[in-house]
Amino acid sequence: MSPKHLKGLVKTVITKLEHKINERRSAGLLRTLKQTDDLTDFCSNDYLGFARSAELKQLIREAEGNCPIGYTGATGSRLLAGNTRLAEEVESQIAAFHRAESALLFNSGYDANLGLMACIAGREDTLITDELIHASMIDGARLSYATRYRFRHNDLADLESILTKVQGQTYVAVESVYSMDGDLAPLIELADLCDRYGAALLVDDAHATGIYGPNGEGQVVALGLEDRILARIHTYGKALGVHGAAIVGPAVLSDYLTNFARSFIYTTALPPHSYLAIRAAYAHLQCCPETRTQLHNRVACFRQKAAEYLPEASWTDSRSPIQCLIVPGNEAARQVADAAQQAGFDVRAILSPTVPAGQERLRLCIHSFNTADEIDRLLAVLQKSLAGVPTL
Known part of the structure; x- marks a missing residue:
């Protein structure tokens, strides 16, 4: 329907939207x-x-053929009808692979970061983020009630200057491999600094998943830091070629996210196909x-x-x-x-x-x-x- 056929408020809103689009087009940013x-x-x-692997595609087809689940969709959120033995089995396999106590699956890396960042820190806490973290972590931080700070990219001195003046429990959020620069975070030094000031470190390991580590476990495992990081985010739409994401860490973290991460609680769960694809991708990763x-x-x-x-x-x-x-x-x-x-x-x-x-x-x-x-x-x-x- 063209705008000329619309009336009243709807037509006014459409005109405003067109104006915004035209502004962006004029600026060369559309x-x-x-x-x-x-x-x-x-x-x-x-x-x-x-994502283009014939071998992985065949593994997924075989997994689907052997799967007893008759549903094509999840039918609800994990807290309602959407939880299955398959989902929990895949989470256990993910946790073991990444050398963690537990894993909780989310529908995407965006959902995982959004949910974690929004709920992990409370009103009396502090959330400190590298200035170049992904938009999903930024959006989650904006939803948090915590006091927020940003530190200069990979600048340990700047981070420490903030850590000296914060109150409450402090959380520091970084990426292991930064998506727009490709550089690596100094995770060992960050972990040392967080230990010194009693801060918890959150690491988005998305662009390291499948690439770094003895078997592709990610940069955290590659550096032997898995016991010093509160939460790691692994996504499956990058090197693993499928879809979804998981947050791995202590068992209590999964329990906490199940109760407080809104992007987990209030969304329909992944379909069985996605769980099978994730499990097949991990198997393929270890085979090649x-x-x-x-x-x-x-x-x-x-x-x-x-x-x-x-x-x-x-x-x-x-x-x-x-x-x-x-x-x-x-x-x-x-x-x-x-x-x-x-x-x-x-x-x-x-x-x-x-x-x-x-x-x-x-x-x-x-x-x-x-x-x-x-x-x-x-x-x-x-x-x-x-x-x-x-x-x-």
Whole structure:
């Protein structure tokens, strides 16, 4: 229905919405949905190629064929009709894999972070967050009644200056691998600092799940910190190629979240298919450690070749699969990304205000399935398109 057929208040609201959209379009910031199935993937979070894996797809099909559950949907929240033996079995397997007492499944990483951050700290408590945490953690923190502070990204001195003046129980929230920069949090030093001041550390391990650790358990396990972190968030729509998320930690944490995390309590549970897919993804992860090795080799290859093709370029300090090329200015970043897409590569520009002005970038994701030839050809395209474009 077009706006001219609407009347009264609805028409007024539609006009306001159109005005907001036009403002964003005029500023060059309008977001649109795109299909890029025919482009070489340097964009997605499918780091290990699991989302396109025929082997994983077959494992899921076999699991569905062997599953006695006759429902296609959960039929309700976990606290009503949606809890099953399957859900609890998968949670137990997740907890064991990540070396934790318990795990609680959420419908997405966004839901997990939102629920945790909103409920973990009370009115008399303090919540301190790295300035670059994910939007889901920010939104959850905004819903919290706790006193809130932000510290400069990965700046231990700034964090300590805040810790010296807080009251009540304090919680510090970080990511292990930051999604927009690709750099790693100094988790050992953060854990030491939190121990010194009696603060509890919360770690979003989403972009490390499946990639770091002896078997892909994440960065927390890779560093041997699993007994010093209150809560870890693992998501399944990235390296594991399926959907959903889990918060792992002490058993009492799962009990607490079951009672206070609104994004868990008041939503329909995951369907049986999702539990089976998550379990299959973990099984596949343990069966093909060579895929992780290949991913890390591809990242090293990309970094070496990037230094050769673009010696003057500015990159974020990342050794993870997320490699970010700084191209200041929304228009400049968009032009370079468009050139890469026209050459057949799925590359996206990250624009301000998503990142600070002057820090606009191309967020390049390296995968186990990217070839050395693809890396060469992409970097050659970037080299050509960056000619004459200033970089930081």
